[in-house]
Amino acid sequence: MFSKVLIANRGEIALRVLRACKELGIQTVAVHSTADANAMHVRLADESVCIGPPASRDSYLNIHQIVAACEITGAEAVHPGYGFLSENAKFAEILEAHGIVFIGPTSDHINIMGDKITAKTTAEDLGIPVVPGSSGEVKTESDAKKIANDIGYPVIIKATAGGGGRGMKVANDDSELAIALSTARTEAGAAFGNEAVYIEKYLAKPRHIEIQVLGDGKGGAIHLGERDCSLQRRHQKVWEEANSPALNVEQRMKIGEVCADAMRKLNYRGAGTIEFLYENGEFYFIEMNTRLQVEHPITEAITGIDLVNEQIRIASGAPISVKQEDINFTGHAIECRINAEDSKTFVPSPGTITHYHPPGGLGVRVDSGVYQGYKIPPYYDSLIGKLIVHGRTRNECMMRLRRAIDEFVVDGVNTTIPLFSKLLENQDIVNGDYDIHWLEKFLANEE
């Protein structure tokens, strides 16, 4: 096992990783920008290194500064958290070249999944069901028309360098295709420096369901069930739950085993998430994330498995601590993302937290990096915490969540907490009856 790990991140996820390190008896190194000198992750770490000015590109994205921080402190491994450098293949490569372990997959696997066409063809080769569409890049209008008429309208054009919803265009018929293709290409070129696009059948009302996997990098892999992340606004998840209200045990085990089997064939190492659109009982692969995800705690709640502990152990060469047949999915968990944003307009609300009282009690977990008196800087993501609630049934989980949301006090800044009070009263949410467009429609009706 490593004796010292550097955490190349900030906020709640830096704390999450610190805690896993401490429980493994590992010394921790925090890195921080000048804006984060008073941050909780700096206080809780054994050592800390200032790596630059507030702007992310000069600090949390500055590879050379992070490598230097490893060398100064003697850290043997780096946990990247999520966001920032977590899916940067160059970063993984540079660390390895310096004899520092990247706690994550190989740079090859990061690269494969970073290019959405390569990711999709790889997934298909591994036996994962994909959305019908072009078998690779679509270059000409006539190619696009042929494929669109083959799979049937509506179709969606996506950027291969995209992901997270950027650079997508829908076409409903031949007359809309040319313009959709050319604008998608132009936008992709401007946004990602890569004009390559591909075509898929457009699914009108799917759910977003993702499967958590762990691979040992030696042909062993398990799945930890799914998370339903359909409740999103502008491609930002707001509420996630496990299990999905839409799946039964047989469906869970079937798609889970397909994913675990694919990861075995790929020799995948570390934690990963395979994202699907789910419609009319069918799963369609869209992307794979080669990192720990924000919403991982709901999987931890229903499986009892510490995903960050597993990531670190796997990176050190240890086996996965649990066998597939020993995993029990127990009860139901929901995560609410607490952002420092206005709950109606979602305008960011940096500033000082004047009162802070997180909820507690049985089945309640709060992952957060803030404290009373903390000044939320304006430079970074507005996620200030996550409320994760576990219950024996979905109903118990919902009752507990209402109670926890009522207890939660964050004063001095606006937060998304009031949104959850409203969602918890809504009959569709109570019934688990929602798709990827539900939240945006709900918010439009609230105006």
Ligand code: MV4
């Ligand atoms: C789609 C789709 C419908 N059909 N692909 C958006 C983010 C990116 N990861 C994939 N996305 C979508 N791909 C096909 N073939 C609809 C979306 C989509 C979406 C997906 C998941 C969660 C929220 C979404 C909101 C709008 C569109």
